[in-house]
Every structure is written in C-alpha cells, then in structure tokens.
Amino acid sequence: MKELLKQYEEKAPEIVFNWKDPETEAEGWAVINSLRGGAAGGGTRMREGLDMNEVLSLAKTMEVKFTVSGPPIGGAKSGINFNPNDPRKRGVLERWYRAVSPLLKSYYGTGGDLNVDEIHEVIPITEDAGVWHPQEGVFNGHFKPTEADKINRIGQLRLGVIKVLESPAYSPDTTKKYTVADMITGFGVAEAVRHYYDIYGGSVIGKKAIVQGFGNVGAAAAFYLAQMGARVVGIIDRVGGVIKEEGFTFDEIKMFFLHKKGNTLIADADRMIPFAEMNERIWSLQTEIFAPCAASRLITKDQITQMIESGLEVISCGANVPFADKEIFFGPIMEYTDEKVSLIPDFISNCGMARVFAFFMEGRVAMEDELIFNDTSDVIRKAILNIFKQNHTKTNISKTAFEIALKQLL
Secondary structure, eight states: OHHHHHHHHHSOOSEEEEEEOSSSSOEEEEEEOOOGGGOEEOOEEEETTOOHHHHHHHHHHHHHHHHHHSOOOEEEEEEEESOTTSTTHHHHHHHHHHHHHHHHHHTEEOOOBTTBOIIIIIHHHHHHTTOSOTTHHHIIIIIOOOHHHHHHHHHHHHHHHTOBOOOTTTOSOTTSOOBHHHHHHHHHHHHHHHHHHHHHSSOSTTOEEEEEOOSHHHHHHHHHHHHTTOEEEEEEOSSEEEEOTTOOOHHHHHHHHHHOBTTBOOOOTTTOEEHHHHHHHGGGSOOSEEEEOSSSSOBOHHHHHHHHHTTOOEEEOOSSSOBSOSSSSOOHHHHHHHHHSEEEOHHHHTOHHHHHHHHHHHSOOOOOHHHHHHHHHHHHHHHHHHHHHHOOSSSSHHHHHHHHHHHHHO
C-alpha cells in the first residue's frame, strides 16, 4: 500500500491553473490531478495562507473519494489565498470564476468548500460567468449527454442539492427548512458507524460517542448517531464543549443542533465548559465511537492514545485528514491509529455530498428524502463491505481501503 501511495502522491497533476487577481492581492489555483473519465471534480475553498500544495493534496484526495462515491472521474480542487472576511471577497470570487469558466464549461466541476458557500456564492456567481451549473464540466466531459438531457439533469441537480427535507427521519425540524446539503455529510459519517458494526459485529445502540466540531457535519453526525441509539457523551467545539458521561438524550442533542449559531455550539452557561478545560477532559472520557468533524490535521497522537486507552472501537472521519500529520494521506499518526482501532477513512465516511452530486447527475431520479439518503447509505455500506471481504480484522481498515482505491487509479 505504501509503495502505491508514494507512486500516487508523486505523480504530477495533469493541469495546474494559476491566477493572480488584478484588483487585490488574491491568488488562486485550480489543480486537476487527472482527467480520468474525461472530467474532474472538486470544490472551491478560500483562506488566508493557502498555497498550491494544499490545493494539490485536496485534488488527489477528491480523486480517491470518487472511487467510492462516483462518478469515475479525476480529482480537482480550487483554492484562493485571500481573507474570506474581507469585504472584497465577492469581487474576488466573481473574477476567479470568470477566469476559470472555460474549464467549468468543458471538463471541471466545482462546488462549495471551506469559506465558500455552494448555494449563495458558487451557483449564482458561476451562472453570471456564463456557466449553466458548477458541475456543467462534469456533464460535458464525462457524461456527454444530449442538450435536452443535460438541461434536465442540471435542473435535477440544482433542485436536489437545495431540496428542503420533509421527513422527520432526516430533519431535526421540518419547519426550519434544512436541506440535503445541510445534512447529508454528517448523515454519512453516522451511517458509516452503523454499517461498521453491522458488518464487523456488534451494534451502535448504547455505544458512547464523542463528536469534534459542531458545524454542519459534526452537528448532523451527532443528530443521526443519537437518533440511531448511540449515546453522545461529549461534544468539543472551537469555543468549548459539553460533557455528560451517561450520554445526552436524543432530544438534548436535537436542541443543541437547533440552537447552534452558524458553526458554533451554544449551551447554557452552567453546562458549557471552556475550551482549555474541555480539551483536557474529553480525550480520556470512556467512549467507543469518535467522529472528528472539525478542521483537518488537529488530532494528536497523545489524544488518540488517551481515547484508545478509554475503550475506543471505531473512528468515522467527518473531517478530511483529521490527524496532525504533514503527509497528504497516510502519516504516522493515522497509521498508528489504523493499527490500534477501526478507522473508517474520510473518503468513505464523508463522501455524502460527492455522492449526492453523482446521484443526481447519473440519471433521472425521484426527489424523495428517503431515496437520496438511502443512496448515500448504500454506497458507504458497499465500500465497507469491500474492505471486509479483503480484511476481516478490525484493524488496518484504512490501509485496506487505500489499497482498493489506489489500484483503481494507478
């Protein structure tokens, strides 16, 4: 696996598009790792200090993810080095998408990512740049549909991603208009845990869980884990967190979800534990399930060791590369973890949004909550079953998953 990984990481990307904004200090890169299947896909992120290497590593990560989620295309990513809180952000994005519009019309599909919103920024700004939809390049390069079919499927994709959830099985509150895009990634993180226990033995019911991060992914993962019978004992967020060693009830988790402000956990003053204290306590809580859903590269070896010693069984990654390794994919902390517990890699557990794009692009489907969510669940289950067929043990799950993926790409 390591030799395959080295070969994949060192392979140069097919296309690197570099842009310097004429009106600000912003600089951007679109990296297309390959045009496998005639197209490539990956979102657009913006942060201060971003560089081309970060974009390249994310493009390679997307390509691995597509081996699970489909469609069978290459990985890509766009990144802009600019402060997302700068009032000039909108203008930067407008000029960026105008510059990359020929790629987006031909063979590259994009979407939202860190600090760039799919619904309010990517879709309207790319439309103004003459692109029918941010995924138009994937339609043209990979699916090659007729004009009429392209119009129908783009309409389906546009409606599907922003579809308001109607079923209480998938929405914490059907009056609040939560969408597929709000919930699907966290749903996948929770479903990966459920399928893991079903395939490898045991049950999620009654298992204690810790969730790191309480944005869309972490909050949704906590909601669905609690709904399926897990007992969430701790949530750690940027500002602090909450602990209840016997586990919060489903209704308590639902209230945390409904009261969060943006991506921030909100709790009563007597319940909210400051971050420094939370960061000392949470890693030694007795728990079987861990869902890291915050930023990348945060989890240290010491933290993971404390969790292993406290009974950890399975990790389902909501964040991309959650371990504090410098390597693109499989650094020493991740390898250490994979050898000790069951580690479901991010390209399986957080593939929900990529799968939704594929689901709506591949053919005409009914706009029903259950069909959309079951499709993502089925894709994750199939990926874990493929690992189990090659590796019946509860360790080295990520190593096996990478071997399966890389053999498709090299």
